[in-house]
Amino acid sequence: MQFDVPGRVSGATPDSASVKRIRAKLMGAATPIRPLPSSGAMMALSVGVFVVMAILLTIPFGFQGFSRLTPGAAAIEYSAVLLLALALSGVVVGQMIPGSRRILGPVAGVVLSVVLLSAMASLLFPVFEMRNFVRQGIPCLRLGTLCAIPAAGLIGLAMKRGFVTDTLQAAIAGGALAGLLGIGVLALHCPIVNASHIVAWHVAVIAVTSLLGAISGWCLSRFV
């Protein structure tokens, strides 16, 4: 028995006329272009825009949340949000560059964000008061999700500069980063320092926006 490796697939060559046509087309269209900046530069830019947008979007609602926190709690909470913004920016940038090394996948990024933010809220604000739980929570979820919309639009525009190879994964990554911006706005605005409130209504923003991202990514990849 022989194993016929150089068979029809491994020995096949393309139609030479077709290759000539492609060659002529590409040679005729070869113009200088500017490559995308390095991943590090794009991530730094993304985090910068994230901070500016979070502050700008909080201005109309006020910084009551920031003034309620002790300096230590504020430093820990905002550092965690910034670190996650950096990590999710890396995920988004990875989705824009074909064949880039991916350390963290979009779904893993969402899970990491939910776990880290929930653990941080439970440790920093160990109050599990359930009074007015839903009445106070719905406006936070709504505000966070609404703030994620302009961020998602901006991320979508940025992604168009790259070449997305997996629309679904890219949309989840974009939704997660946009949702984190919503959480950032809530961290600056919401004065409720209650772990159950933060875990259920603030952290839920990232789950909701990632899910919305997944749905829109699925629709885009199926019907567009």
Place this chain on the structure above:
Amino acid sequence: MANYQNGDAAAAGMLVDTLSPQFFRFFLSQTRNRESADDLLQDFWLRIHSARHTYRNPEPVLPWMYAIARRVRVDQYRKNRRRAGHEFQVERLPDPAAPRAADEGNVDFETLLASLPESQREVLVMLKVSGLSVDEVARATGSSAGSVKQKAHRAYEKLRALLKGVGNAV
């Protein structure tokens, strides 16, 4: 690739000449149809041209190209599926020829590949036909090296079982 990005037409021509056979074989292994593979190759080069700004110079070029090739193939597959959904069969088509699995003891690589699931076939072609490393395949497919190794392992197991069956039959 860097020269191509700088607008060097000769570099573009050299890239097409050097890499077209490799990507044609990749598309042929997925579609098993020469015409479709030629069409995909054309589409692939057009996409490479429009996405050339996303390549960063010290990075390996093949994973970047294979990631785009995969996208081209997936888009084509979806387009075909959508088209198939709108079409209906008006008359009975002739039965396809029986697969050429065992031909006097020779085992056709293409037929064996066709029996693998698409994700395993893709990984195997990248590793064994195109000669990419596990890390490069992981980059091209957007997965981890562990996942690539697992898919390759499963593909080998399946091929081994198939070859064993063919050997027993002969």
